[in-house]
Amino acid sequence: MYYNGIYHLFYQYNPKGAVWGNIVWAHSVSKDMVNWEALEPAIYPSESFDINGCWSGSATVLPENKPVIFYTGIDPNQYQVQNYAVPENLSDPYLRKWVKPADNPIVVADETMNKTMNKIGGHWRMVVASRRKQRGIAYLYRSRGFRKWVKAKHPLHSVPNTGMFECADFFPVSLSGDTGLDNSAFGPNVKHVLKVSLDLTRYEYYTIGSYFPEARDKYVVGKGFVDGWNGLRFDYGNFYASKTFFDPSKNRRILWGWTNESDTAQDDVQKGWAGLQAIPRKVWLDPSGKQLLQWPIEEIETLRGQNVQLSNQELKSGEHIEVKAITAAQADVAITFSIPNLDKAEPFDPSWTNAQDLCGLKGSTVQGGVGPFGLLTLASEKLEEYTPVFFRVFTGLYKHVVLLCSDSGRLITRWWRVSGPGEKHASLREYIHW
Numbered sequence: 422m423y424y425n426g427i428y429h430l431f432y433q434y435n436p437k438g439a440v441w442g443n444i445v446w447a448h449s450v451s452k453d454m455v456n457w458e459a460l461e462p463a464i465y466p467s468e469s470f471d472i473n474g475c476w477s478g479s480a481t482v483l484p485e486n487k488p489v490i491f492y493t494g495i496d497p498n499q500y501q502v503q504n505y506a507v508p509e510n511l512s513d514p515y516l517r518k519w520v521k522p523a524d525n526p527i528v529v530a531d532e533t534m535n536k537t538m539n540k541i542g543g544h545w546r547m548v549v550a551s552r553r554k555q556r557g558i559a560y561l562y563r564s565r566g567f568r569k570w571v572k573a574k575h576p577l578h579s580v581p582n583t584g585m586f587e588c589a590d591f592f593p594v595s596l597s598g599d600t601g602l603d604n605s606a607f608g609p610n611v612k613h614v615l616k617v618s619l620d621l622t623r624y625e626y627y628t629i630g631s632y633f634p635e636a637r638d639k640y641v642v643g644k645g646f647v648d649g650w651n652g653l654r655f656d657y658g659n660f661y662a663s664k665t666f667f668d669p670s671k672n673r674r675i676l677w678g679w680t681n682e683s684d685t686a687q688d689d690v691q692k693g694w695a696g697l698q699a700i701p702r703k704v705w706l707d708p709s710g711k712q713l714l715q716w717p718i719e720e721i722e723t724l725r726g727q728n729v730q731l732s733n734q735e736l737k738s739g740e741h742i743e744v745k746a747i748t749a750a751q752a753d754v755a756i757t758f759s760i761p762n763l764d765k766a767e768p769f770d771p772s773w774t775n776a777q778d779l780c781g782l783k784g785s786t787v788q789g790g791v792g793p794f795g796l797l798t799l800a801s802e803k804l805e806e807y808t809p810v811f812f813r814v815f816t817g818l819y820k821h822v823v824l825l826c827s828d829s830g831r832l833i834t835r836w837w838r839v840s841g842p843g844e845k846h847a848s849l850r851e852y853i854h855w
Contacts (some may be wrong), residue, residue, distance in 0.1 A: 422480040423668050424488050427514060428454055430677070431463055431480055431490070432698065439695040440686060446475055446492065450515050454675075454701060454720045463490065463506070463519045470494050470504050470526045477588060477662065478503075481604075483567060488516060491547070494526065503528035503549070503570075528562060528570045546638065548577055550589035550617060557586035557617060557649075561638055577615070577640050580648040584621035588662045591615050591640075592674065594629070594713070599705035601674035603667050607632055612706060614713065615640060618661055619650070625663055625678075626652040629710065645711065651775060653712055657827070659683060660699060676704045676715060725753070738788075741797065741804070757848045758794060760814070765790035769815035769822045780826035785809035793826075794847075812847050823847060 422429045427450050434447035446464035451457045464475045471494030478492030490506045504525040509518035528547075547562040547570065557580050561573040577591070593606040593613050602611065613632040618625045626649065630642040642648065655663055655676065663678030681696040689695035702715040729746050736742060744754070767790045773779050785793050795811030797804065808827060815822045 422482065422488065422666060423670060424482060424516070425486075425514060426670075427452060428668075429480065429488075429516065430457065430698070432679075433477065434462070435695075436462065439689040439693055441695075444474065444476070446490070448517075453723075454718055455723055460515060460517050463516075464492060464521075466494075468494075468521055468525065470496050470502055471521070472497060473499060476501075479664070487511070489567070490519060496526070500529070502526035503547075505567075524568060527568055546634075548589045548591045550586035552583075552585040553579075555584055556581045557583035557619070559586055559589050559591070559615065559617065563638075573638060575637060575639075577638060578642075583617075583619055583649045585619070586617040587620050588618040588625075588664065589616070590663065590665055591632075592665050592667075593632075594674070594704075594706040596706065596710065597708075599703070599714075600672050601667050601703075601705070603669070607634060612643070612710065613640065615642075616655065616663070616665075618663070622650060623661055625655045625661060626650070627655065627713070628652060629706070629713070643710070655713075655715070656699075657777065665704060673703050673718075674705065675718060676702045736794070754796060754798075755848070756796060758812070760791060760847065763791055763814060763816070763821055766814045766816040766821060767791075769817040771818075776824060776826075779824060780828075783813060783824070785811050785826070785828045789813050792824075814847075 422431075430449045430451070432447050432449075433444050435441065435443045436445060436447070437443045445462040445466075448460045448463040449457045450460060464471075466472050466475055471492075473495035474493075476493040476495070478490060480488065480490045482488050488508055492504055492506070494502050494504045496502055502525075504521060505527060506519040506521045508516045509520045510516075528549075543565060545564045545567055547564070549560045549562060551558045551560055559577045559579065561575075561577040562570040563573060564570045591613060592604055593602040593611045595602055596610050596612060607613070611632075612629050614627055614629050616625060616627040628642045628646040628648060630640055630646065633639045633641070646652065656678065659680050659682060660678045661681060663676055665674050665676045667673075668675050678699045679696055680699045684692070684695075686695075700721060701718050703718050704713050704715045707714050727746065729744060731742070731744060734742050783789065783793075785795075787793070792813035793809070793811040795809060797807040797809050800807035810825075810827045813824045813826070815824065
């Protein structure tokens with residue numbers, strides 16, 4: 422949340438150790454999105470309506486410039502209810518203290534977890550992630566005054582056989598340019614994104630479509646988009662429970678997610694933390710309208726240190742070149758490969774529709790006609806351990822098709838198409854942070 426020149430990050434946290442339990446809403450603040458100061462928790466279980474847990478939710482700013490937190494609480498009967506909290510002192514620039522008004526809970530819903538909010542046409546809308554049996558559901562609630570909420574007759578969206586929807590996020594994107602939009606934006610030049618985190622897979626999926634608030638708040642998924650487990654993802658690594666927010670200071674939408682890493686509970690205790698916040702990313706609609714684009718926010722540039730450059734390096738099959746003088750755990754690497762000959766590229770099978778599955782089938786150790794070639798990140802000295810990010814080139818019906826993979830599944834996996842008939846270059850840009 423951005424409020425009066427300060428960014429506020431709220432996140433679930435155990436202040437007593439690097440293990441699951443004792444969850445509170447931690448609160449950190451920043452003026453530049455790079456340097457953060459941790460404050461005391463904003464919310465923790467203290468009242469009858471949240472005594473058994475304060476779980477995920479959203480923060481927003483109401484009319485008259487009043488911030489509010491909306492969150493899921495667990496009451497003494499283990500029911501999930503929707504509560505809100507407000508700053509105790511609006512004159513405090515860091516909003517250190519939050520109070521829970523006596524009229525909580527304000528929504529008693531079905532099996533719910535996370536929510537997202539916006540205001541259009543005089544009504545606040547709240548999307549609540551839930552499920553009915555194995556159908557994931559995004560329920561819609563409306564309110565004029567923010568305290569009395571009415572559940573819409575029809576859900577905003579639902580998908581069978583997905584299991585529980587979590588951490589729903591519903592936001593507008595412009596059809597042109599990379600400028601972000603406030604949550605209340607809608608109209609002919611706007612598309613909407615519905616993102617859900619699936620509890621069964623622990624991945625996040627999104628669709629892009631059209632939203633009609635004047636027609637019973639109907640959301641229509643765009644043509645060609647796939648709901649559920651085979652849909653588009655924000656990230657193909659350990660990235661979950663993400664949330665976007667509109668930053669009015671720079672007119673951009675920022676995506677932030679939780680990276681839960683892959684360590685054991687014992688390792689977490691030893692190192693002193695469990696999971697981290699991924700680098701914040703600016704997100705906008707691709708000109709094709711078929712996917713979202715994202716890039717680390719510009720403030721990350723201030724963290725740059727030594728620049729290391731290699732050029733005109735020839736690599737033969739099976740060879741490696743070590744890039745020295747950088748910290749392997751934190752780097753921004755840009756590489757361009759020139760491929761002298763694509764004649765040996767493997768034929769592309771049109772039945773290969775899932776890039777993720779093909780990456781598992783043709784991993785970094787499976788030799789192809791052209792590839793695999795790429796980058797070994799987080800590599801040990803003798804290459805006993807590493808995370809490969811690599812290309813593989815295929816011959817398609819009209820163009821060459823390029824597969825970009827990470828063997829461990831930690832990074833993006835997708836299809837690329839060479840733009841020109843004579844193009845023989847493949848470029849890779851990767852942020853390494855460990």
